[in-house]
Amino acid sequence: MFDFSTPVNRYGTYCTQWDYVQDRFGEADLLPFTISDMDFETAPCILEALQQRLTHGVLGYSRWNHDDFKHAITGWFANRYHTPLNPETIVYGPSVIYMVAQLVNQWTAPGEGVLIHTPAYDAFGNMLAANQRALLASPLLKTADGYAIDWAQFEAQAARPDCKVLLLCSPHNPTGRVWREDELTRMAHICHQHNVKVISDDIHMDMAFKTYIPWSQVAIDPHWAIVSSGSKSFNIPALTGAYAIIADDADRAAYLTQLKAAHGLSSPSILGDCPYRGLQQRR
Structure with a gap:
């Protein structure tokens, strides 16, 4: 973003x-x-990238598996984190x-559990229920300094035979906790010990005022995914x-089979990767 002082009227x-609002909440x-x-x-750099694509005049099928898209992401993680x-x-x-839903379905069977720190983003619970997976809650403890993990309860849930995945929100939504390196490392050891795979939803990573640490920096085994946008x-x-x-x-190949063959989503929105290319060119 570039201008936080000029709000835009979005009504209509x-x-x-x-x-x-009325449609969603009844009032x-x-x-x-x-x-x-x-x-x-x-x-502006994103709007310019979109305008360049529209000026070209052809909105045909596109692809995401190219260097401009991937290097925008790797460059962002390298430069910022x-x-x-x-x-x-x-x-x-x-x-x-x-x-997240595809990885949950890939790494669990119906009825098996997914460990989540609560309170949690409501879409997680809705997604798990719709896919017949159990939400295994690990309630965060309210302290004078914010929210903390109840480590005994967290490990007890991770040790359950039906617990197959930790769905981590990093930074955490809705509490705003930015997990410290020692906390992430401890979670990684617990998950590795109990054969729990990790999906880390990091969509709020750029809005953290404390140091955000990607899961890749603490992972002990390769059975994890960072998901973001x-x-x-x-x-x-x-x-x-x-x-x-x-x-x-193998996990990545299985995901791509679901994306492309099972769900027919091999072609992204032609405008969807423009922001990444715009940001890449801006740096």
Whole structure:
């Protein structure tokens, strides 16, 4: 983003946040604090990339598996978080929740459990219920300094035979906790000990005031995925599109089979990767 002082009136633009309050909540006179987009213009470098594509005049089928898309992501992690990523581990998806759901279905069977720190983003619970997976809650402890992990309870849940995946939110939504390195390392050891795979939803990573640490920096084994998108950081959710770093070759191949063959999503929105290319060119 570039300008946080000039809000834009979005009424009458089919805006979910402002035009559909009555539709979503049954009352019109409410302030919509439940949706995470912003009333500011999108950054000029992104708008310019979109305008270049539209000026070309052809909106045909596109692809995501190219250096411009992948290097925008690896470059962002390297420059902002000093974290090297292998571009071959990066895959596309239409949304973060779609990608999380596919990985949950890939790594669990119906009736098996997914461990989640609570309170949690409501879409996690809805997604698990719709896919017949059990939500194994690990309630965070409210302290004078914020929220903390109940380690005894967390490990007890991870040790359950039906616990197959930790669905981590990093930074945590809704509490805003930015997990410290020692906390992430301890979670990694517990998950490794109990053969629990890890899906880390890192969509809010760029909005952290404390040091965000990607899961790749603490992972002990390759059975993990980081899922994210530029949609929150750059206020572009309507363009759709997300990405994941899936470390294990077989896990990544299985995900791509679901994406392309099972769900027919091999071609992304032609405008969806424009922001990444715009940001790459801007750096």
